[in-house]
Structures are given as C-alpha cells and as structure tokens.
C-alpha cells in the first residue's frame with residue numbers, strides 16, 4: 001500500500017487531524033448496519049465524530065474524545081466469541097452512551113447480567129420515560145426536553161436479566177423493563193432502541209442531549225471551518241515548493257478535491273483528465289471548460305479515445321473490459337505524469353512532484369477499518385490506486401473525513417456551480433460497462449445520444465435531484481422494428497434510473513407513463529439505429545446499478 005497522508009487513527013504526517021481541532025465524539029463500531037448513521041447524525045448537529053472498530057486499543061488512540069458511543073451489533077455479549085470494548089474506556093473519564101448491543105456491553109461490564117430473551121423485539125415500540133427527582137434528577141438528562149411517551153425503533157433479542165450495579169431505569173417499553181438505564185454517579189447511559197435511525201422520530205434529540213448537554217461537545221463542525229483548516233493543513237504538508245498531481249474525472253469528488261488543492265497551492269497542483277472515449281457526449285470539453293475557465297484549476301486533458309477503443313475491440317467479457325480500461329488508464333497517467341514532472345523540474349519556483357491527490361471519502365475509510373471482514377468482489381472497480389506506489393508518490397486525501405453530502409456542501413462553499421455539485425456519479429470505465437458485449441464506436445455514439453436525451457428530459461421535468469443516478473445502456477444483440485414502413489434491424493436501448501442513499505442497495509425510480517412516452521419517442525426519432533427502448537426495473541440486489 002502507498003503511504004497515506006493521514007490514517008484516521010492519528011498520524012505523524014498530519015500536523016493537525018480534525019479530532020485535535022474539533023471536539024470529537026468517538027463511535028466504537030460493534031458491527032451494526034447503522035453505526036455510520038450515528039456519526040452522520042452527530043455531524044448533522046455540527047459535532048465532529050469519528051468511527052473506529054470496537055477492538056480499538058485506547059492507549060493507541062493518541063487523542064481524547066469528548067464522549068464515547070458504543071454501537072449496536074449482531075453478537076450476543078455473553079457468547080464466547082463476542083467482541084468487547086477495551087476496559088480502558090471506563091478510565092477515560094468521559095461520558096459513555098451504549099446503544100442496543102452497546103447497552104448490553106455496558107451492563108456486561110457491570111455485572112454480566114445479560115441473557116437471551118424469550119421474545120425478539122423488532123420494529124416500532126412505545127417508550128415511556130421515567131423521571132427522577134432530588135439527588136437522582138441528573139440521570140434524566142438524556143431525555144431532557146422530550147415527551148414522556150416516545151416512539152422508538154428496536155432490533156434486538158437479548159435483554160438484561162436485572163439492573164446492573166449502580167444503574168437506574170430511565171425508560172421502559174412494554175417488552176423491555178430496561179429500555180433506558182443511567183449510572184447513578186458516572187455519566188454512563190444505555191438505550192435498547194436505535195436513536196440513529198429515522199424510525200425513531202426524536203432520536204436526533206436524544207443524540208443531541210448526549211453530545212451537547214452531557215458531553216458538552218462544541219457544535220463547531222462547519223464546512224467553512226473545515227475548509228480553512230484543510231487548506232492550512234495541505235499547505236503545511238506540501239511545503240513551500242512541493243507539487244501535487246491528481247486524476248480528475250469531472251465527478252463531484254475529484255472536482256471538489258481539485259478545487260481545494262488549487263485554493264491551497266495554486267498552480268503547483270496539476271490535474272490530469274483522461275478522455276477514454278467512453279465518456280458522456282462532450283464530457284471532456286465541458287470538464288475542461290468548467291475546471292480551467294470556471295475554477296482556475298491547472299488541468300491537462302489527454303485525448304486517448306482511440307487507444308482505449310482500439311484495445312476494447314473484440315472484447316466482451318465485463319471484467320476484461322474493466323481491467324483493460326484500468327490498466328491503460330494507469331499507463332497513460334504515468335506517461336503524462338512523467339511529462340509534467342519534467343516540466344516541473346525546469347520551473348524556477350517549484351520543487352519536485354511528491355504527492356498524489358485522491359478523492360477518497362469517509363465511507364471508503366469506514367469500509368476499510370470496519371469491524372466486519374472483507375466482502376466479496378462483485379466488480380473490479382476502476383481506480384488509480386496502484387499509481388502513487390509505482391511512482392513513489394505519497395497520497396494526499398483531503399476528503400477522507402467527509403461523507404458525500406458533506407463533499408457537496410464543501411463544493412458549494414468553494415463556489416463550484418450547483419450543476420456540478422449535484423451531478424450523478426459516473427463510473428471510471430464509463431459507457432464501456434453500459435454496453436453489454438463488445439464496445440464499438442457506433443454503439444458508444446448511440447448510448448451517448450440516448451443518454452443525453454434521457455438526462456435532458458429528467459432535468460426538464462425537475463426530477464434530476466430526486467434520482468440518485470440515471471443513464472442509458474445498450475443491450476447485446478439486435479431486434480426488429482419498423483420505421484416509415486421499412487424493416488429496421490436495430491439496437492436495443494435500456495434506460496436505468498435509481499434511488500439510493502449509499503449505492504449499496506437501490507430501487508428503480510417510478511416515472512409516470514407520460515414522461516416515459518416522451519423520452520422513448522425522442523430516442524426513437526432522434527437516435528439513428530434504435531429499434532426498441534426498455535426501462536430497467538430490477539432493484540439492487542439482485543441486480544447492480546451498472547450493467548456490467
């Protein structure tokens with residue numbers, strides 16, 4: 001692996017990681033599907049939060065959180081192979097909130113009193129809050145300002161057999177007498193329900209009470225503050241003369257990262273975009289225009305369409321196509337990088353290129369540090385990951401602490417036009433993985449034209465932002481149609497539009513028939529060689545979003 005500019009868990013190269021600047025709530029992940037949502041909710045409250053695996057040794061943390069949240073998880077605390085928190089967490093002297101498994105883990109550490117329940121509780125439940133008075137009143141702080149009756153969402157099978165040592169009940173449900181517990185003296189709280197999911201309507205207030213009222217975390221995690229901090233950090237890291245190279249696709253992530261680099265080090269950042277011949281219509285031209293004229297970024301566009309299309313000729317296996325594109329992409333990038341480095345050598349005001357910019361986001365980081373094991377490869381994702389190592393460059397990843405919507409907020413903050421900020425994602429191998437079977441220039445043209453019409457109509461109907469990703473694809477083989485009384489043995493276009501939050505699962509978008517009529521009509525009339533248009537309605541899973 002190439003060197004990174006900052007691992008989440010503190011790093012010598014990073015002079016000031018965010019957790020040293022912003023009050024930070026540490027979320028320890030026990031493998032729940034919702035753990036990252038806890039981090040999301042905190043950040044929505046302008047509180048910085050980081051997630052680490054539950055196995056994190058606290059002596060190796062290197063920084064002190066304002067509070068710790070123990071997440072839910074699929075295990076049972078009493079099982080032999082169950083994961084447990086480093087007991088040092090109880091010596092940190094900061095508030096702790098246990099959610100579901102986290103509550104059971106708190107209880108386990110205070111008397112080992114958890115067992116399998118006779119009933120699973122899955123779904124909505126009514127929570128009743130129990131208020132205390134006098135000396136015990138402080139235990140109610142988690143539910144301060146909330147109604148005594150609250151709707152909550154549960155997903156558990158285990159339960160506490162009796163109250164752990166030193167705790168009081170602060171909330172109950174018909175099935176869970178210990179749905180909320182709080183320590184009499186220490187600031188430890190446990191809840192059996194999930195406050196991080198939207199099915200718990202007042203969940204965000206519960207998290208806010210914990211983070212703001214109990215942990216006293218400052219709500220200063222704003223995009224302006226982060227942008228300023230990140231620019232200063234990049235300047236320090238790269239130095240007065242260092243230069244940075246970066247691959248830019250015209251997608252949101254790489255554009256925002258590029259603009260940030262430009263703000264930090266100006267023309268010492270060199271962006272390269274490779275036109276691989278399987279991009280959307282006029283894409284390279286538009287990206288060049290936006291990045292250089294609009295945003296002032298120093299960008300080189302390499303037209304390599306013929307080289308890519310030549311190599312793809314006769315290849316129909318999806319993984320082979322992906323590998324050809326990925327490898328060629330790296331070859332071309334390396335050639336360009338050498339040219340740029342040579343030019344840079346002659347520059348009187350700048351030193352050698354020693355960093356490579358990558359648009360890694362927090363979900364990628366979370367995935368790689370997650371408590372869960374590695375998942376199976378469904379598709380080889382194209383990326384430029386092999387490059388920095390090969391060229392002996394260090395990685396610089398300014399977006400590695402951000403979620404996609406935060407990247408969008410940063411883009412807006414940096415003055416990137418909203419069209420670009422809200423752009424649907426587009427895969428590196430582009431249209432090549434949207435053409436089933438062999439890729440030919442004619443097929444690429446057909447997909448480009450159909451895609452343009454589809455997206456244009458989506459925009460005209462005001463639906464672009466309701467849809468997460470939409471595109472046209474081409475089926476393998478041909479079909480018979482009739483145009484102007486003539487037989488047409490033509491291509492089959494498939495349209496796909498999905499709604500998703502994380503692209504791991506997705507549903508198709510429900511257009512109305514009038515909209516479909518309009519799009520299909522236009523494609524039939526305007527795109528030469530198309531005999532049939534289909535709308536793809538398979539969700540993910542079992543399908544994937546892209547066709548290959």
Ligand SMILES: Nc1ncnc2c1ncn2[C@@H]1O[C@H](COP(=O)(O)OP(=O)(O)OP(=O)(O)O)[C@@H](O)[C@H]1O
Pocket residue numbers: 246247248249250251252253254255272273274275276358359382383384423424425426427428
């Ligand atoms: N045609 C290209 N030329 C140069 N770099 C590219 C190209 N296509 C992809 N990349 C690189 O691969 C990375 C991964 O692509 P990916 O599509 O995940 O991100 P993105 O394009 O920046 O944003 P989005 O997810 O919104 O499309 C990009 O950030 C960019 O560095």
Ligand SMILES: O=c1[nH]c(=O)c2[nH+]cn([C@@H]3O[C@H](COP(=O)(O)O)[C@@H](O)[C@H]3O)c2[nH]1
Pocket residue numbers: 379380381382383425426427428429469503540543544545546547
């Ligand atoms: O940069 C990329 N390089 C790739 O090789 C690649 N393959 C899929 N995707 C994008 O990932 C998301 C999920 O796609 P799938 O459901 O097809 O796996 C969708 O947003 C896809 O567009 C890619 N992005």
Ligand SMILES: NC(=O)CC[C@H](N)C(=O)O
Pocket residue numbers: 032071072073074075076099100101102155156157158159
């Ligand atoms: N969602 C959870 O954290 C579940 C915790 C534990 N596995 C239970 O069934 O009770």
Ligand SMILES: [Mg+2]
Pocket residue numbers: 249251425426427428
């Ligand atoms: Mg992209």
